[in-house]
Amino acid sequence: MKLLRAVTALSTLACATSFRFNGVSRLPTRYVNNVTTRTISTTSLNMFNLFSSPPENKIVYSNLPYPGDEMGVAALAGEVPSTSSKDPNLKIATFAGGCFWGLELAYQRHPGVLRTAVGYCGGSILEPTYGPVCSGSTGHTEAVQVYYNSDECDYNTLLDLFFERVDPTTVNGQGNDRGTQYRTGVYCHTDEQLESAKTRFKIEAENFKRPIASECMKADVFWPAEKYHQQYLEKGGRMGAPQSAEKGSKDTIRCYG
Numbered sequence: 001m002k003l004l005r006a007v008t009a010l011s012t013l014a015c016a017t018s019f020r021f022n023g024v025s026r027l028p029t030r031y032v033n034n035v036t037t038r039t040i041s042t043t044s045l046n047m048f049n050l051f052s053s054p055p056e057n058k059i060v061y062s063n064l065p066y067p068g069d070e071m072g073v074a075a076l077a078g079e080v081p082s083t084s085s086k087d088p089n090l091k092i093a094t095f096a097g098g099c100f101w102g103l104e105l106a107y108q109r110h111p112g113v114l115r116t117a118v119g120y121c122g123g124s125i126l127e128p129t130y131g132p133v134c135s136g137s138t139g140h141t142e143a144v145q146v147y148y149n150s151d152e153c154d155y156n157t158l159l160d161l162f163f164e165r166v167d168p169t170t171v172n173g174q175g176n177d178r179g180t181q182y183r184t185g186v187y188c189h190t191d192e193q194l195e196s197a198k199t200r201f202k203i204e205a206e207n208f209k210r211p212i213a214s215e216c217m218k219a220d221v222f223w224p225a226e227k228y229h230q231q232y233l234e235k236g237g238r239m240g241a242p243q244s245a246e247k248g249s250k251d252t253i254r255c256y257g
Helices: 002-016 043-051 068-075 100-108 130-133 154-165 191-205
Strands: 018-019 024-026 029-032 035-038 091-096 113-121 142-150 184-188 215-218 222-224
Touching: 068 113, 068 222, 091 100, 091 154, 100 113, 100 142, 100 154, 142 154, 142 184, 142 222, 154 191, 184 191, 191 215
Parallel strands: 184 215
Antiparallel strands: 018 024, 029 035, 091 142, 091 184, 113 142, 113 222
16 A cells, blocks of 8 residues: 555655646746756656666767767757758758658658658657557657758648658558557747648548548657667668659659658
């Protein structure tokens, strides 16, 4: 009984350190000089570690290829930048469309997108790894972050691609993938992106009988995924058959390789 009371007290404390959006626990965020800074609590992380299997090895973000390395630096600092720190001419956008492998390849092919990385956003623990995220217990969704040259492609064309690839009426999933870790969304790094996205969502809502389920909101901290996930399909995927990442390629994307 004493143990039960202790667990209940810890659970209550964990719930008090975060808030929920569409059923997903989120940590509070504050915005400073166009860079989002997230106030981080470790209570939910400790609760996760208490009741889960041992965590996977931490991702060494410095070992990731650019831009994953600088994304990791930003995440550890609790920041959500709107441009690349290495090349400020490159703007950043984030999208979630089910399994991140296929969506990343689609954006790799998009003219004006110069860099991409896959990762996890919108969750309630620090430094998430693939196993816990896939279990659906961390609150993160698989996402793709793109670095694009706005002189070569407009943000609205990135939205075009999102809606070409995603059924925005599906709740918590795409295709055969189901779970909160596969929920879809457009996560905006600037007020201008958010305004464009909201306008587009209103237009798209007229094209469907069912309500839009995809999230549309300010971007949260983006944690880059493990190195082997980066450009996964271009490198061969599960079947060892590389898929073209050439700009403008119309080859069918085999989402699992």
